[in-house]
Amino acid sequence: MVIALAVFLPLLGAFISVWLSRKKPALSVIVSQLFLSGGLLSTVLLSIKLHAWNLKDLGNSIVLHTGVGAPPLSINLEVTAGAVIVAIVVYVAAILGVTRLADRNVKTQPLLLSLVTASLGLLFATDLFNSFVFLEIGSIVTIGLTAACKCSRRWEVAVKVALVSGLVTILYLLAVVVVYKTTGELRLEALGMLQGIPALMVSALMLTVIMTEIKAFPMSGWGLDFYQGASTGIAGIYSATWSLAVLMWSAKVLPMLPVPNLEILAWIGAGGLVLGQLAGFRASNPGRMMGYSSAAYASMLLVLAGTTTGNDYLQLTLVLMVFAAIAKFSVFMLGNPEKKNPWKNAAGNLLLLPILLIIGIPPLPVFWAKFRLLSVLAGVSPLMLAAGAVGLFLEAVYLLRLWSQRSVGLKKNGRLLSMVASVLMVAGAVWLTSVSWKSLSFSGSLISSPTLRILFMAIFGGGTLLSLLGARNRIEGERKYWFWMLLSGVSLTFLPLAGNGITFYILWEVTAFAAVIAVSRGKKATTGTFWFAVFAAASGFLLLVSIVLSGNMFIAPGIPVVLAAIAVLFKLGQMGTHLWSVRAYSAAPATMPAFLAGTSSKAAILLLIVTALGTGIVAVPAGSVLAWAGALTALSMAVMAALSSDYKKVLAYASVSQIGYILVGLGLASVLGWTAAIYHTFHHFLFKTVLFLGAAGVIFRTGTSDYNRLGGLVRRMPLTFTFTLISVIAFAGVPPLAGFGGKWFLYNGLIETGWLPIALIAMFASVVAFLYAFRLLHAVFLGQLSSANAKTREAPLALLVPQGLLTAALMLFSFKPTLFLQHIVPAIESLPGLAGVAPIIDGNLVTTAIGSWNAWAVGMMVMGLFGFAFVFYWLSGKRPKHVGQLDIGFAGELPPSPEEVHYAGNFFKPYRRALAFLPRIHAGKLFSGITEILKIAGDMVRAIFTGDARTYLAHSLIFLVIFFFWLRGGI
């Protein structure tokens, strides 16, 4: 009874609302809602009855016979647990959709209600002919809905849908005829009984039908045109009701196809995934992007059907399809159908959640399915894994572009509907996370040394807290971002505790994408965010594949290590991939770069350490690759930093350059090298956070990060200057401040190991660091105070306090590095597999095999000499007179204005000239080159989508013929 209600209440509602809509449209909407709510209630009851929510046994079912006879004369319904969950989604989508359509004054409630009935019927159908009936209803209603919407291309789209439906109907009926003729049955299971040529015929026919219906590549053309041409409301409702139902029905049918080997389906799917997404790479219309994404999910369905069975298959298809449908619904609801570009004003944040979900960012539900899917693919063939990962990444790229191109502002109801969908998605995340909770582990077993674990947690936790303090101070045009920073920071803090691959990956991705969102809150963050997001996605996919290949225990030797290393390079924004970090840092709001560069980048270091430990310390050749990469990065980025004239950009380049040293240290795979790396990691955290917070204060007060418009701020912001000065001296590696220690250990290690060329490059890089260090101090704080900044105040307290704390720590560890080293060195020594001799710490003296360093003595000496000179000066005569900033010996002239005598732009011009002999290598060109190749390949693929319905029919028919002969094994 409940089933019947669930399926047929909407139909009843449809009739009533047809009757009502003539006279009382408002009432008709309410009635529709009532009927749909009734249906929803009954499906929820069913789901509880079937224990659907623990996902344990999705095949669990109840069967309902209606009418008198057996099928095909009557309608028989089998309600499985999986299908019920889908049904709930369909109902929710329909309820929301009715509201939407009512708002747009489209009198299509009856059609919508019929579509719901058709969807549910298809979901629950048990035989071929019933399915046919519902398929027909659905197609016809879709045509009707499309034609009824208020958009210019409605007829064109409706005709295409109609033509394709017609072809599908013919092929489907042919298949049914063959099945009935051969077996005398019409149950779906009858498909499996076929043998010989009929089996091949039916397989080819059914697969063509299914692939056309679910819009799998290469038959996705009509779907693309549909999503692009139909109004966003109709497209959204369609995707979450009928399209979802067809997908799930196909999921039911596909494993029953009498194909000799189901793996064929997986290959078709994998190929379609890569080619289809390649075609989508260049899509610019959001609707079309959704269409391509839809094709991706269809391909994934084929892959799943070919590779998994039983409850696994049901679970994966259910999670993938249902949540993708919700997400797509949400995206479409945000579009404004009356606009030429419906998404022009879509709200970025609401748009982000569904997009992240479709991409499969943890802990959003689709992630769990994608993770398992890739694991399964890894078991089948590496090629298929590669195809899957590449396809999914390409999808991620264009979806992220969709998000980053949006601008703010939205109609009210769209936001409401989308928020409901968002709630569903979040609920799904919670639900699936709770279901899969047991697979996570927080034992911290990836890093065997508790000291290092504590160190990293302290860096992450402390960095997050200190960066958060300043997050209140935003310059005009930036939006609140503290929550995302907090989320990113919290998951980061738990990263050292991760006990297995999947846990690490989840924390990693949450960190990355929470940071992406935080960056997107910046003033002009569009491009920066896009690059950041793409690289975060790329590094995520690489790490995912690496973990999947290693079987969830952490990174195994071989290809996984290489992939993980590339992921690290992407994450760190090392040479070649520094584009994202530089762009993101300069786009990000206020204190976000401090968090990203100071704190978050250390996650990649952690991953490297974990990888090295997991594989028993990187063997020397691999380590030398790492060290070379690190050294070259350190040098090239230092030069870039010296020649760049934007405060944030310089810090970003500097940050990348400094991390190069850490890579060199880790690559050494010796105790000294690792000591250098860990030492530098910690101190880099201290001084880089101070520097970026200082920059945040300057930019907050002056509103600019352009060197040419800053200068002389030491007079207005003495505290910020002091902190920045100390940090700059520290990172430049000038004794007696802390940065020297890292370099000292590093060179000791390099000389010990005998890697002299690397040592030379690293030393050269550390001198080039002076260039940008001084330029930074001069251009921002020294020189002439411009008139525009004459009334600037000191940075807000919330930014000064963290800087003060970190600077104090920096000073402490500068003079007493042994406080830090006496814990770190034994911890590193205890790690297995490191070569070389550990440094000996005796009081304040640190000794290696070749050198010694007493920071305390040097510090005292410098303080003593400086103090003596100071006191001597003070006592030896009158104080000098403080003069005005323009009182300079300017050849007897009065300087025209502070700006004209402030030398900040084009600062190291001779250096640029001296470098002129080098070919101009621009990392951007590498990536634009890759992009161009992908675009060309994509253009070649998408040339098959001509926009002509006849072509689309031809695709289906050609596929049918080819597939039939392929199955037959020749003509």
Place this chain on the structure above:
Amino acid sequence: MYCNKLPEIPDDRKKIWEKVDNMARANSLWVTAFGTGCGAIELRPLHTSRFDMERFGIAMRPTPRQADVLIISGYLAVKTLKRVIRVYEQIQDPKYIIALGSCTMNGGMYYDSYNTLNILDRYIPVDVYVNGCMPRPEAIIDGFSLLMKKIKEGKAEGWKNYIENLEYYRENQKKVISNWDLPDYNW
């Protein structure tokens, strides 16, 4: 943007040191590189091996901040006076002025020009005049030795005079410089 304080006259109580200091000052005269007129051409030979002024400890400094001596080398135009004032006031105390040529005394051959200052003493305190048109390098060296003598005797106190009578000098300066835009004192 500019310091507007006026200079103070230093107290010279430590007489013993003063003698030693004056010896040092006399033997280490650093000259601002600033040619105000045609006489600057006669300064160049002083560097050469023929005249070699470095043997007296005289050196050229490119910036007034580090110099002790300002040489007004020839006729001084009204336009140049403004620059001379700024350069002179930027030199740190004690500082001296040597004026070269007849033009600086009475205008010389430009005595009736509309823009040449005839009597330099009214505008800035000159310690030593060197006669001639133009004076030869030997004469300039002679001027220097006169200045050194004066310094040793503690009599080269034009700079003190300038500070004490700043109002008088300013009045005269402002009289000839119509577009006066310098600060109260050029530190």
Place this chain on the structure above:
Amino acid sequence: MTHLLLSITVTTIAALAWGLLLGGISRMVTARIHGRIGPRLTQNYIDLWKLFRKKSSIHHGTMFWLAPMFRIAGGAGVLLLVPLIVGNTVIVNMSFSGDLLLVVYFMFFGCLGMALGAGDSGHPYAVIAVSRGLAQMSSYELSFSAVILVLAAGLKTLSIEEIVMAQQDGILSWNLFRYPFATVAALITFLPMQMAYPFSIVLAPQEIPIGPPTEYSSRLLSFMFSGRALFGVAKLVLFVNLFFGGASGWVSLLIKTFLLYMFPIFVSSVFPRFRTEQSIRFLWFVPTSLAAIDLLRIMI
């Protein structure tokens, strides 16, 4: 502790005196090369005293008048970190507290202070000079780093004391003969370090009035001079230690530093000045290639 303080005081004052005297000698020598008589031997002392006793002075900000202190601390610091006499246990100063790397990196301390002061002066020429100076410094440090690597990897130590001890078996054990190419490279880098022509692009009085200290006057300038003199002596002692067998006694220290000091003077007197980028490129390629020869010899 008293002994250490005493030794530090004596060393610093003696080095200051020696440094200023060397400056005086260099001015005389240059004059003689020009065919002039030149100043007195004591001219630098007189100049310093005059500057120190000037009656007024100005400053542009805190960094401006802290910079000379940086300069002095930097100069004296390097001097104190370097062992002066081989095997001398009376005057060891602070040479126990670090190795060659520490000294090399500490050499930047004074330069950085100077650069900060120049920046704070607000004078564009001062900063142009700093920009040139830093660019040039980063260039010659490339070859100097290579030289340091040659010594450290060749002698298997970074301790200056041990580097000196390794050169005590007669004149042929000096690093000058052991690593001739590296030594030549180091001597070339010594020229820009001493701001000698053709590398004197920093204190280029004809283009950018005297460079970084252009706004300095009076007592602050005298501090700057003292710091420079100290730093000069420190560099001389370091070079003597690294390449010329160290000094076995005070006399040999004075002679060796004097001779080494003359080298940039002679070169300086006969060369014109490079353009900045020419200087940078020269220093990138020529001395580095020389040092690389010895570096390769060690690696193979």
